[in-house]
Amino acid sequence: MEVVTNQTDEYDVIQVSGRVDSFTAPKLADVYQNLMKEGRYKLIFDMTSIDYISSAGLRVMIDVQKNCRLSNKGELVLVGVPKRISETLELAGFLPLFRIFGSVDAARNGLMNS
Amino acid sequence: MKSFGKIITQKELVFPGQFAYLEKIRNLVSQMSKSAGFDDDNSYRIELAVDEACTNIIEHAYRGETDRTIECLCVETEKALLIQLKDVGTTFNPDLIPKPLLNTNLFERKPGGLGLHFIRKFIDEVLYKDTSLLVNDQKRSPDGNYLLLVKYKEEEK
Numbered sequence: 001m002e003v004v005t006n007q008t009d010e011y012d013v014i015q016v017s018g019r020v021d022s023f024t025a026p027k028l029a030d031v032y033q034n035l036m037k038e039g040r041y042k043l044i045f046d047m048t049s050i051d052y053i054s055s056a057g058l059r060v061m062i063d064v065q066k067n068c069r070l071s072n073k074g075e076l077v078l079v080g081v082p083k084r085i086s087e088t089l090e091l092a093g094f095l096p097l098f099r100i101f102g103s104v105d106a107a108r109n110g111l112m113n114s
Numbered sequence: 115m116k117s118f119g120k121i122i123t124q125k126e127l128v129f130p131g132q133f134a135y136l137e138k139i140r141n142l143v144s145q146m147s148k149s150a151g152f153d154d155d156n157s158y159r160i161e162l163a164v165d166e167a168c169t170n171i172i173e174h175a176y177r178g179e180t181d182r183t184i185e186c187l188c189v190e191t192e193k194a195l196l197i198q199l200k201d202v203g204t205t206f207n208p209d210l211i212p213k214p215l216l217n218t219n220l221f222e223r224k225p226g227g228l229g230l231h232f233i234r235k236f237i238d239e240v241l242y243k244d245t246s247l248l249v250n251d252q253k254r255s256p257d258g259n260y261l262l263l264v265k266y267k268e269e270e271k
Contacts (some may be wrong), residue, residue, distance in 0.1 A: 021140075022169045023133035052140075052158070054165050055228035062223055069220060091235055092228050093216030113247050 017049035020057035041074025048080030119192025166229035177204025
């Protein structure tokens with residue numbers, strides 16, 4: 001799993017590639033924790049290049065979403081969800097909990113206008 | 115349970131019970147499921163289910179002890195792919211784990227239970243015993259925890 005983050009004044013994009021499982025998920029959790037410690041709560045999770053995500057990765061997502069929602073106008077939104085991962089999110093009952101956008105631009109607009 | 119038919123091929127590997135080996139376990143399962151004729155989507159589902167089962171063993175049966183192993187026996191039969199995972203940790207009965215509440219709001223969501231939920235959704239039969247479900251040996255006394263995951267080939271459903 002590789003994580004690349006891009007910061008703008010208003011939001012952060014967390015771009016992950018590869019496989020998120022119980023071994024790699026703690027590293028992803030650290031990336032999010034560090035951003036939130038800096039007061040960054042408008043987060044775009046770009047999942048385009050994720051090949052695989054298990055419940056360990058979903059656990060990170062739900063924890064981050066809880067933290068973001070507790071902060072003023074914070075939110076974790078998703079971009080580029082691959083088909084197989086979409087099935088996993090649906091089975092987990094995650095679809096009502098995360099807004100999903102087709103592109104980073106659309107996600108930024110969604111975050112800024114909410 | 116349906117009959118599985120004759121054994122076509124089988125492979126057994128022993129892995130350290132550590133998260134770092136999940137990828138190697140998934141690779142074995144993926145190789146077996148693809149050679150058994152499952153398409154990419156079903157191979158993914160089988161891989162995910164086995165990953166979740168192994169994660170549960172490492173978290174709940176071994177509870178942080180890293181010197182234990184997981185024996186993974188994959189058997190392709192005429193009608194199904196059988197994956198048996200053996201651990202020697204604390205007995206853990208998946209039937210006693212409450213189902214996750216999937217329709218609650220964000221703040222009522224509990225972190226656990228999703229792994230088993232995926233296993234039950236993606237695998238046709240999930241069996242749990244204290245003796246091997248596959249090997250026809252004469253052992254009477256329990257020698258570990260055995261979890262058998264059965265995925266039927268498409269044409270057998």
